[in-house]
Amino acid sequence: MAIVFVTGSGGLIGSSAxxxxxxxxxxxxxxxxxxxxxFFGPSASTRWMVDELSESRGYTHYSVDIRDMDSLERIFTKYSSALDCIIHCAAQPSHDWAAKEPHTDFGINAVGTLNLLELTRKYRPNAPFVFTSTNKVYGDAPNRLPLEETPTRFEISRGHEFFGRGIPESFSIDQSLHSIFGASKVAADVMVQEYGRYFGMNTVCFRGGCLTGPAHSAAPLHGFLGYLAKCAITNTPYTIIGHGGKQVRDNIHSDDVVSAFLEYIRAPRPGATYNLGGGIENNCSILEAIEMIEKITSRKISISHDPKSRIGDHIWYVSDLSKLKSDYPNWQITKSLEVTIKEICAAYQDRFGAGKSSG
Ligand SMILES: NC(=O)c1ccc[n+]([C@@H]2O[C@H](COP(=O)([O-])OP(=O)(O)OC[C@H]3O[C@@H](n4cnc5c(N)ncnc54)[C@H](O)[C@@H]3O)[C@@H](O)[C@H]2O)c1
Known part of the structure; x- marks a missing residue:
C-alpha cells in the first residue's frame, strides 16, 4: 500500500491532507x-486532532520534532521502501510569534525543512515533496502597491496590472521586510526549490495566502477566521490590530489546498512554486469578515482597535492563481468564502458552543 508522510498532521492543512x-x-x-x-498555549493544542486521526485505520502517529534528524531518519528507514510522497506542513506558523524566539522559528521552519528534504533525497529521491510556503516570502513589498481605501477595505488601484488578478509568483521576494517568520520561510522556500533545480527532485512550494477551514485550532496570533468565529461563539472580545481592520486577505478552504497538492503529485514539476489562496473571488477585509461571521452566527462580536499595526503586515494581499490553474487545469476552488465561513462557524459551534469547553 502507498505510504504518505504528513508532517504537522495535527494542524489545519496536515490533518486535511x-x-x-x-x-x-x-x-x-x-x-x-x-x-x-x-507557541500559542493549551487552547491551540492540536492533540485533539491527532487523537481523532489515530482512531482511523491506516494512520500511524509519531510525536517527533522535525528538528530531530535522528528520530526522523528512523521513520524514513522504517517506511521509505513504500513511501509515495511527503506533505510537509509542520511549522512555526506565526509572523508575530517568530520574533520571540528566532532560533526556534528558524530551527523548525528552515532547518526542519532541510532535514526532511535531505532524508527524502537519501531514501526516496523520486517522491514528490510538497512544502507549504507562505505569501510572507514576498515580505511587505505588496504594501508598496498603489492602494485605495474604501469604507470597509483597501483595494488595489483599478489601473494596476494586478487589479482583478492578484499577486503572481514573479513578484520579488527580495529587498523587503519579511518578519523573522517570513525570513525563515524564504530560506525553506528557496531550499525546496533548490532540491528541485539542483538535484532534480519533485519539490514544490505552495505559497499560501490565508489557509483556513473548520479543522484549525485557531489562536489570536494564527487562524483569524477561525478565531473570529470562536470569539463570536464564546463571547470573547476581539482586537483588530492596525489598518482599521481594512487589510485584505484571500482565503482558501483546506480541502481545496489539499486538492492542489494532489494535482501536483499526479504530475510533478521539479522546483515549482505556486501562489495558493482564495484568489480574487474569495478575499475579504477583517471588517468584512467580522460582518459575515456576525451574520452567520447571529451574534455580535465585541471589537476594539489597536491602532499600531503589526510589523510588515500585508495591507492587501490576493493570490494570482493563474499559474496554478494553467499548469493544473483540473484544479479549481470548490468552496467559496461564504461556504468556508459557514463550515467554520458550524464546526466551532460544535466544539465551543454553550456547554462545550474543549477543542
Ligand atoms: N494557515 C495559514 O493561514 C497559512 C498561510 C500560509 C502558509 N501556511 C503554512 O502552511 C503550513 C500549515 O499551516 P497550518 O495552518 O496547518 O498550521 P498549524 O499550526 O495548524 O499546523 C502545524 C502543525 O505542525 C506542528 N509542528 C510545529 N512545529 C513542529 C515541529 N518542530 N515538529 C513537529 N511538528 C511540529 C504543530 O503542532 C501543528 O500541529 C505551515 O507551514 C504554515 O506556515 C499557513
Whole structure:
C-alpha cells in the first residue's frame, strides 16, 4: 500500500491532507509533536486532532520534532521502501510569534525543512515533496502597491496590472521586510526549490495566502477566521490590530489546498512554486469578515482597535492563481468564502458552543 508522510498532521492543512489520503486508501504516517500548544498555549493544542486521526485505520502517529534528524531518519528507514510522497506542513506558523524566539522559528521552519528534504533525497529521491510556503516570502513589498481605501477595505488601484488578478509568483521576494517568520520561510522556500533545480527532485512550494477551514485550532496570533468565529461563539472580545481592520486577505478552504497538492503529485514539476489562496473571488477585509461571521452566527462580536499595526503586515494581499490553474487545469476552488465561513462557524459551534469547553 502507498505510504504518505504528513508532517504537522495535527494542524489545519496536515490533518486535511491526512484525511484525504486515508480516504484514498493510503497509509498515512503523521509527524507532529504538538508544538502549536507551545507557541500559542493549551487552547491551540492540536492533540485533539491527532487523537481523532489515530482512531482511523491506516494512520500511524509519531510525536517527533522535525528538528530531530535522528528520530526522523528512523521513520524514513522504517517506511521509505513504500513511501509515495511527503506533505510537509509542520511549522512555526506565526509572523508575530517568530520574533520571540528566532532560533526556534528558524530551527523548525528552515532547518526542519532541510532535514526532511535531505532524508527524502537519501531514501526516496523520486517522491514528490510538497512544502507549504507562505505569501510572507514576498515580505511587505505588496504594501508598496498603489492602494485605495474604501469604507470597509483597501483595494488595489483599478489601473494596476494586478487589479482583478492578484499577486503572481514573479513578484520579488527580495529587498523587503519579511518578519523573522517570513525570513525563515524564504530560506525553506528557496531550499525546496533548490532540491528541485539542483538535484532534480519533485519539490514544490505552495505559497499560501490565508489557509483556513473548520479543522484549525485557531489562536489570536494564527487562524483569524477561525478565531473570529470562536470569539463570536464564546463571547470573547476581539482586537483588530492596525489598518482599521481594512487589510485584505484571500482565503482558501483546506480541502481545496489539499486538492492542489494532489494535482501536483499526479504530475510533478521539479522546483515549482505556486501562489495558493482564495484568489480574487474569495478575499475579504477583517471588517468584512467580522460582518459575515456576525451574520452567520447571529451574534455580535465585541471589537476594539489597536491602532499600531503589526510589523510588515500585508495591507492587501490576493493570490494570482493563474499559474496554478494553467499548469493544473483540473484544479479549481470548490468552496467559496461564504461556504468556508459557514463550515467554520458550524464546526466551532460544535466544539465551543454553550456547554462545550474543549477543542
Ligand atoms: N494557515 C495559514 O493561514 C497559512 C498561510 C500560509 C502558509 N501556511 C503554512 O502552511 C503550513 C500549515 O499551516 P497550518 O495552518 O496547518 O498550521 P498549524 O499550526 O495548524 O499546523 C502545524 C502543525 O505542525 C506542528 N509542528 C510545529 N512545529 C513542529 C515541529 N518542530 N515538529 C513537529 N511538528 C511540529 C504543530 O503542532 C501543528 O500541529 C505551515 O507551514 C504554515 O506556515 C499557513
Amino acid at each position: 491526512a484525511r484525504r489520503f486515508l480516504e484514498l486508501g493510503c497509509e498515512v504516517v503523521g509527524i507532529d509533536n504538538d508544538s502549536r500548544s507551545y
